[in-house]
Amino acid sequence: MDEDVLYHLDLGTKTHDLPAMFGDVKFVCVGGSPKRMRAFAQFMHKELGLEGDGEDLADICAGTDRYAMYRVGPLLSISHGMGIPSVSIMLHELIKLLHHAKCRDVTIIRIGTSGGLGVQAGSVVITDRAVDACFQPRFEQVVLGDVVVRGTDLDGGLVEELLACSKATPDFPTLVGHTMCTYDFYEGKTCFGCPSPELSVQPVLRAAAVPRCVRVSSERSAPLERPLQIPALSQAKSSSADRMCVHLAPRYIRSVTRMAGTAVGGGGAMGELGGCYLAQLWHGSVGG
Amino acid sequence: MDEDVLYHLDLGTKTHDLPAMFGDVKFVCVGGSPKRMRAFAQFMHKELGLEGDGEDLADICAGTDRYAMYRVGPLLSISHGMGIPSVSIMLHELIKLLHHAKCRDVTIIRIGTSGGLGVQAGSVVITDRAVDACFQPRFEQVVLGDVVVRGTDLDGGLVEELLACSKATPDFPTLVGHTMCTYDFYEGKTCFGCPSPELSVQPVLRAAAVPRCVRVSSERSAPLERPLQIPALSQAKSSSADRMCVHLAPRYIRSVTRMAGTAVGGGGAMGELGGCYLAQLWHGSVGG
Numbered sequence: 001m002d003e004d005v006l007y008h009l010d011l012g013t014k015t016h017d018l019p020a021m022f023g024d025v026k027f028v029c030v031g032g033s034p035k036r037m038r039a040f041a042q043f044m045h046k047e048l049g050l051e052g053d054g055e056d057l058a059d060i061c062a063g064t065d066r067y068a069m070y071r072v073g074p075l076l077s078i079s080h081g082m083g084i085p086s087v088s089i090m091l092h093e094l095i096k097l098l099h100h101a102k103c104r105d106v107t108i109i110r111i112g113t114s115g116g117l118g119v120q121a122g123s124v125v126i127t128d129r130a131v132d133a134c135f136q137p138r139f140e141q142v143v144l145g146d147v148v149v150r151g152t153d154l155d156g157g158l159v160e161e162l163l164a165c166s167k168a169t170p171d172f173p174t175l176v177g178h179t180m181c182t183y184d185f186y187e188g189k190t191c192f193g194c195p196s197p198e199l200s201v202q203p204v205l206r207a208a209a210v211p212r213c214v215r216v217s218s219e220r221s222a223p224l225e226r227p228l229q230i231p232a233l234s235q236a237k238s239s240s241a242d243r244m245c246v247h248l249a250p251r252y253i254r255s256v257t258r259m260a261g262t263a264v265g266g267g268g269a270m271g272e273l274g275g276c277y278l279a280q281l282w283h284g285s286v287g288g
Numbered sequence: 289m290d291e292d293v294l295y296h297l298d299l300g301t302k303t304h305d306l307p308a309m310f311g312d313v314k315f316v317c318v319g320g321s322p323k324r325m326r327a328f329a330q331f332m333h334k335e336l337g338l339e340g341d342g343e344d345l346a347d348i349c350a351g352t353d354r355y356a357m358y359r360v361g362p363l364l365s366i367s368h369g370m371g372i373p374s375v376s377i378m379l380h381e382l383i384k385l386l387h388h389a390k391c392r393d394v395t396i397i398r399i400g401t402s403g404g405l406g407v408q409a410g411s412v413v414i415t416d417r418a419v420d421a422c423f424q425p426r427f428e429q430v431v432l433g434d435v436v437v438r439g440t441d442l443d444g445g446l447v448e449e450l451l452a453c454s455k456a457t458p459d460f461p462t463l464v465g466h467t468m469c470t471y472d473f474y475e476g477k478t479c480f481g482c483p484s485p486e487l488s489v490q491p492v493l494r495a496a497a498v499p500r501c502v503r504v505s506s507e508r509s510a511p512l513e514r515p516l517q518i519p520a521l522s523q524a525k526s527s528s529a530d531r532m533c534v535h536l537a538p539r540y541i542r543s544v545t546r547m548a549g550t551a552v553g554g555g556g557a558m559g560e561l562g563g564c565y566l567a568q569l570w571h572g573s574v575g576g
Contacts (some may be wrong), residue, residue: 145421
């Protein structure tokens with residue numbers, strides 16, 4: 001095409017030199033909150049040993065208030081808002097961005113908080129497979145009036161690498177498991193924001209029938225599926241983003257609606273932990 | 289319940305005096321972008337003839353970066369991000385907020401831009417019914433593993449009132465029609481961001497079989513359905529929010545991805561137009 005406007009990122013092929021800006025990006029971390037992804041970028045700035053204190057990091061997407069994007073060394077840290085559709089828009093344009101920038105061997109990881117089922121509060125879960133609101137390993141999307149069904153398995157090699165990284169931080173319980181992804185935060189995840197034992201117990205029981213289903217999230221399927229569901233981007237997927245979207249996602253507390261606001265910490269500790277793993281991956285890849 | 293934390297709004301029943309803050313709210317306007325909803329609030333500040341210039345409006349949800357909320361006179365202006373799940377979280381907590389604040393006779397209107405089918409660019413469409421990605425007037429949600437189907441008709445009286453308001457602004461073509469709501473911005477709405485005539489023509493042809501389906505959006509069904517799909521809030525729906533979620537939504541241009549960034553204007557003119565209608569409704573209701 002003559003010009004590709006990545007509208008929600010405030011970037012474009014005619015307005016920006018994308019290969020110069022992003023061509024050497026190797027890791028992309030995505031998460032919901034703009035402030036959290038800025039804090040994560042600043043943490044990574046220090047973790048990667050870059051010059052300066054990272055306090056003056058500029059939002060590359062400052063011209064829009066849809067998403068925020070920060071770059072530190074080989075890493076992009078991008079917010080994606082809440083819910084699959086919001087993630088999908090960002091990821092659609094991100095994959096195009098990596099394609100236009102001629103990136104190679106990119107690893108994309110979502111980091112975020114979530115509810116948990118039967119795991120210790122504060123655990124880190126590395127997702128190996130997403131399941132939908134009916135606990136099925138599939139992602140359905142209507143395309144041109146037809147329902148398209150896609151699989152939801154993640155990069156097994158990256159799962160193992162992240163799990164290996166966790167050995168260096170034994171104070172955070174880390175495990176591999178499935179993640180349930182819903183289209184609704186309250187009813188879909190059975191988080192009504194009020195005590196309702198008879199309602200809340202059911203998904204736990206259902207989940208028990210699904211081996212290793214330990215997380216409940218609202219964004220999991222989208223980043224996983226996005227590179228698969230855009231035919232026009234299949235080349236980008238195979239060439240520039242070989243390892244997509246393994247999910248590093250911790251935190252469990254009974255009331256999800258208070259999760260990130262209370263003592264369990266949510267974003268801060270989550271970001272630091274994700275950063276530790278990522279820094280290990282990065283230093284390992286460059287022999288550092 | 290002992291305490292209700294409206295987490296994503298950074299409000300709560302123990303931390304805020306919700307009746308004092310919001311008890312006399314009569315209109316709530318919601319839209320995607322935080323900056324846009326701030327600009328809309330400032331426009332309404334002038335339109336309603338309130339004291340001051342409205343430049344120092346404070347974000348009531350400043351403690352979170354999930355949503356932004358501004359109050360001007362009887363109006364709340366709230367951002368909801370992109371996609372049904374993001375809208376759903378906000379609306380779930382908004383309905384609770386109105387309930388806790390003991391609001392009465394509240395009108396909620398979503399204003400936003402969208403794609404259009406067979407209507408003049410720059411038209412305003414007042415939605416009377418939402419249809420899903422398969423053009424059916426229904427909204428499906430998985431609740432506790434079961435698919436729940438709900439209807440999508442809107443408040444006919446409010447549709448007529450808004451249409452009547454449009455007579456005062458004949459320079460904006462205004463019509464009543466259906467809106468298609470998808471879970472996906474690109475594939476779901478057939479906006480691939482690149483020329484693909486054989487793909488893009490199909491939804492137009494399908495839409496032609498649906499009388500008055502003139503809009504394509506990513507958020508339409510959620511605000512409409514939200515008050516219906518939360519059993520615990522049924523009382524709030526009937527008592528505090530009698531007229532829910534008629535949609536005032538304009539703008540059509542061929543490339544949706546560039547819509548709000550080019551000459552057609554998008555948010556600015558949209559907000560002003562919505563404000564004109566709303567000011568008429570408000571002045572009419574108080575005899576002004």
